[in-house]
């Protein structure tokens with residue numbers, strides 16, 4: 001990859017390079033090559049079949065549902081779905097891998113290429129994918145300290161995974177986290193992964209290196225199994241600082257696999273990294289090539305749910321929203337369908353977007369609840385933004401109406417009646433009577449002769465002071481734009 005102009009922030013004069021490998025656990029009910037259940041949390045070894053225990057003679061049978069999900073992912077990221085892909089044995093020894101090899105895909109993966117697009121702040125980014133391949137998960141070693149023994153639980157063995165690999169396209173920990181969040185959004189949106197990071201359904205490995213701008217790619221270290229966005233950022237930031245320190249001290253970076261310790265906030269080398277050759281990959285003779293007919297791909301494409309970026313483009317085209325807003329509104333299906341319900345009842349599209357991404361999301365964050373209808377219904381929010389849009393109340397007064405709706409202060413009649421009743425009860429109506437407003441402004445001008453002089457001398461700060469005085473005199477009920485206009489007219 002070219003050493004072009006740095007496209008991210010430099011850290012102490014170094015460019016940061018990050019590539020991700022993400023293991024997403026697929027939502028099939030049974031395992032990738034056996035009929036055992038994939039449900040989480042069962043008693044050890046109660047969900048493992050002869051295939052998962054690797055009993056001699058037990059043969060793997062491909063789970064069609066896992067392939068279906070791989071196709072859906074490929075379509076979601078505009079990738080190529082291989083007509084024929086191949087399962088390979090990745091050979092290594094570990095107690096939780098009784099076969100002595102993991103079935104994975106190596107040379108020919110099922111999903112090839114594609115990209116993930118997202119916003120980093122207001123900047124649009126695109127991270128290229130190399131591939132996504134199907135593979136089986138391993139079991140788990142349980143270290144039972146209280147009896148001084150270790151045991152093996154093979155419930156997880158054979159759980160279907162889709163490993164999604166990026167090009168080294170990311171240039172900061174913030175960009176890496178934004179990518180991971182976007183990927184998480186895609187796989188949960190299309191329903192191929194439950195996204196539960198605590199239970200390990202979505203685990204990221206971050207490959208990190210640093211280089212001087214214009215230099216060749218540096219040697220990378222791979223931080224394994226990051227299962228929270230917060231740790232992801234901390235781990236990468238620590239790793240970048242550590243690598244720069246090493247290089248500045250004249251040490252070379254050794255390729256290695258490292259673990260992040262959330263307690264110390266440090267990364268620690270676990271083992272030096274194996275090369276592909278160490279795994280002696282070869283095609284698994286127990287499984288024929290995975291052949292996917294084009295009709296299967298096209299049927300899947302036709303039946304797929306509207307993707308977040310397609311929906312976002314539609315929001316831009318239909319409602320004239322900025323791309324950034326559309327991206328915010330398609331953060332989750334819940335937010336998107338809330339927005340659609342609001343704009344079915346109001347033409348104040350931009351205001352609806354502002355209120356959903358602003359006040360409403362903030363409230364759900366505060367109470368730690370997933371986004372939904374519980375605080376204020378879509379129809380109530382539509383009624384609220386209607387009254388801001390038609391000038392009845394100011395955006396600021398809207399907050400008090402929102403509060404009233406959340407507390408259920410006025411419950412009789414439809415949503416518009418409730419909103420209007422709150423506006424009435426709290427006296428939030430903007431002053432629309434120009435005559436009344438003009439009289440107040442005349443009083444303000446008379447009482448602030450010094451400011452008036454200054455405005456006439458070209459001082460804009462003095463103008464703001466007059467607007468402030470007038471707003472105060474109307475107890476905030478005037479429309480600031482209207483006040484401004486009237487003042488300008490009167491002062492010439």
Ligand code: ADP
Pocket residue numbers: 017018019020021165166167168169207208209217218219220275276
């Ligand atoms: P391996 O076969 O050893 O896993 P890959 O070539 O598949 O290596 O790369 C694994 C991941 O590491 C990919 O996400 C890739 O983008 C990333 N990567 C490769 N080289 C670098 C580098 N110099 N710095 C950061 N990430 C890198």
Ligand code: MG
Pocket residue numbers: 021
């Ligand atoms: Mg790899």
